[in-house]
Amino acid sequence: MSSPSPSAVRHRGGQSSKRGSTPTPSTPRNGTADHGNKTIQSAKEPERSGWGYKAALVLISALAFATRFWNLGHPNEVVFDEVHFGKFASYYLQRTYFFDVHPPFGKLLFAFVGWLVGYDGHFLFDNIGDSYITNKVPYVAFRALPALLSTLTVTTVFQIMWESGYSLPASVLAAGLVLFDNGQIGQTRLILLDATLIFSMALSILCYIRFYKLRYTPFTRKWWKWLLLTGISLSCVISTKYVGLFTFVTIGAAVVADLWGLLDINRRQGALSLPQFGKHFLARLFALTVVPYFFYLFWFQVHFAILTKSGPGDDFMTPEFQETLSDNIMTLQSVGIDYYDTITIRHKETKTYLHSHPDRYPLRYDDGRISSQGQQVTGYPHNDTNNYWQILPSEQFSDGDLGHHVHHGDLVQLRHMGTDSILLSHDVASPYYPTNQEFTTVSLEDANGDRHNDTLFELRIENGFEGQEFKTMSGQFKLVHFPSKVAMWTHTTPLPEWAFQQAEINGNKNLQQTSNIWYAEDIPSLPSDSERSVKTPRKVKTMPFWKKYLELQRAMFFHNNALTSHHPYASNPTQWPFLLRGVSFWTQNDTKEQIYFLGNPIGWWIASSLLAVFVGIVGADQLSQRRGIDALDELWGPGTRSHLYNSTGFFFIAWASHYIPFYIMGRQLFLHHYLPAHLASTLVTGALVEFVFNIESSGQNDFPQSLSSDAKAKKKSSPGTERHHSAVRQRLGQQSLMAAWIATGVIMTAVIWGWWFFAPLTYGTPGLDTAQINARKWLGYDLHFAK
Incomplete structure (x- = not known):
């Protein structure tokens, strides 16, 4: 069998190769080839290397x-x-x-x-x-x-x-x-x-x-x-x-x-x-x-060495990565969150806020399915008082102290401040996804009674460790419903007019999906004279190259595969x-x-x-x-x-x-x-x-x-x-x-x-008149100025 290569040269007068040989590269340009101990010299050597x-x-x-x-x-x-x-x-x-x-x-x-x-x-x-x-x-x-x-x-x-x-x-x-x-x-x-x-x-x-x-x-x-x-x-x-x-x-x-x-x-x-x-x-x-x-x-090492300042790529990376960049909001504005703080929660991918209002889900959806008729929980793109949620412990602290920090892995409840109700998920299909669970709220009385377990959520900080403190901005997390193990999730398709075309919030059974990630943006209830409000200069952190490289690789492959939306000039391989x-x-x-x-x-x-x-x-x-x-x-x-x-x-x-x-x-x-x-x-x-x-x-x-x-x-x-x-x-x-x-x-x-x-x-020059443009539309070329 001949060895593989790009472009094997035939040797004039040489022996033919075996049948079924595999693709192979070229022999020397002067046409010489070693067959055993003999060298065959091409008669066209001058042409192969000559002035032509x-x-x-x-x-x-x-x-x-x-x-x-x-x-x-x-x-x-x-x-x-x-x-x-x-x-x-x-x-x-x-x-x-x-x-x-x-x-x-x-x-x-x-x-x-x-x-x-x-x-x-x-x-x-x-x-x-x-x-x-x-x-x-x-x-x-x-x-x-x-x-x-x-x-x-x-x-x-x-x-x-x-x-x-x-x-x-x-x-x-x-x-x-x-x-x-x-x-x-x-x-x-x-x-x-x-x-x-x-x-x-x-x-x-x-x-x-x-x-x-x-x-x-x-x-x-x-x-x-x-x-x-x-x-x-x-x-x-x-x-x-x-x-x-x-x-x-x-x-x-x-x-x-x-x-x-x-x-x-x-x-x-x-x-x-x-x-x-x-x-x-x-x-x-x-x-x-x-x-x-x-x-x-x-080249990735050069990439990281040059890009040391915070920029538009921050949101694609984890908080740990972002804290390696100077002037990053994680470094400048991250504040520890305590129980009974009122916070705003924002989806990392769509940037919508976790939101609720007194309106309820309709009795029936367009496909005939019946809802719980509970209070709507939606995603809202603008800052609003109906985005305020108070974070509560699953059990009351014995000393009644308000200074307990929230940590990775804690079981929490979220109280909607505008309607004084508690966030809940249960085994009812969401409006758009029959396989996903509906999110709604229930009264304080129900939340502390028969529905208590349905109001419990586990706070899982991304790449978190035991005892890690939950913080604004840097504390990206998944909110996992404790009884059913679904993650709070949203997407870009708006709900109908009965929900004011706001985003749907539901429970996603695929916990590993990266679009399940949220972060606490702010603490509106934090007093201006609080020690936590004092912004002290923080040192830019370091991160091993391999950890940064692997994180960036994962993000690049994920977003590359996610480029599936329609583009007016996209084409398929059969056309090329x-x-x-x-x-x-x-x-x-x-x-x-x-x-x-x-x-x-x-x-x-x-x-x-x-x-x-x-x-x-x-x-x-x-x-x-x-x-x-x-x-x-x-x-x-x-x-x-x-x-x-x-x-x-x-x-x-x-x-x-x-x-x-x-x-x-x-x-x-x-x-x-x-x-x-x-x-x-x-x-x-x-x-x-x-x-x-x-x-x-x-x-x-x-x-x-x-x-x-x-x-x-x-x-x-x-x-x-x-x-x-x-x-x-x-x-x-x-x-x-x-x-x-x-x-x-x-x-x-x-x-x-x-x-x-x-x-x-x-x-791009010169400009063509209509007749000249139409003369160049040989196939489906959607040229401009053709009319």
């Missing part, structure tokens, strides 16, 4: 720079998600704590750019359309970072094909599809994270190919260098967005197949002993998992390869200018079609092999199957790894999530052009079987005949190369026209 590739690389890099940096300052207003990532850069520069579902690396790069140009973070990117000029923001410097990374991505795609041993037209085509793609350009010239993600993904693939090419000289300095660079690149991917995990899957598949090949006792290079195999395994484990993880942790719709980023009514995120339809449709062609070719080959026909190697030449399966197959795995997982995600998805998969599809496209025109085989391998049998028969008897066959092979190779160049030229001409045609939507 270098000239093409320079030209493509220059065009990439031009298409990414052209008119970078337009528009001079906040565009789409720049409201998020520009804001985060400002928070870093202000050292103000914020919360985001993405890891820190990409955002730290923007903050670094801001620091380099002397920006102080005064602008918070609050609204799309806010002026950068008026607010004196160095936005062009910010946008230059993703534009530069996008330029390098195009260069990297070309190098991936070059290092994998592909022909010049195949390399130009793959890079050109990325170079002139409107989606790759539009998403990577704004203050967004995708340029960092895509460049890191491409760099990971390139570094692994360079590492794989050194597989016959293991544990040398260069071998370690490229293995470690692969790990560092992978770390950059996962440290930018968690979808970077898909790149780990891509490289991981290649590594597993590579290790499987090393286990083969019949491998040409000689069998490895188990200790030798163990060294290979541990080296890859260390470089591709341990090293990336420590770099990943490093066909480019059925895009996303509106920015509009200017006066000039009818707009930025509409959309890929180049011509390029996307060609790449998507060739993905299907690849699957068809592999399927047909597998079927023909079942019938005893070896069509690929016989008709295209030895090594064709190995090249197709190992090299193109690796690129196809990269596409599938970055695309298929989105089908099982429940969060909001947008077209930009397809960009890494689109890049992989361009690699498949370039590889298939080389396969279709059989460039390598024509130039070096024997003729197709129908011709080569005659040639072989005459080969031994006539040196002149052999020279004739060599000339024929060279001529056919040149013809195939010319045909590939023609095909590449036709495709790129169409792609460049598509880029130019949709450029006004990508760059």
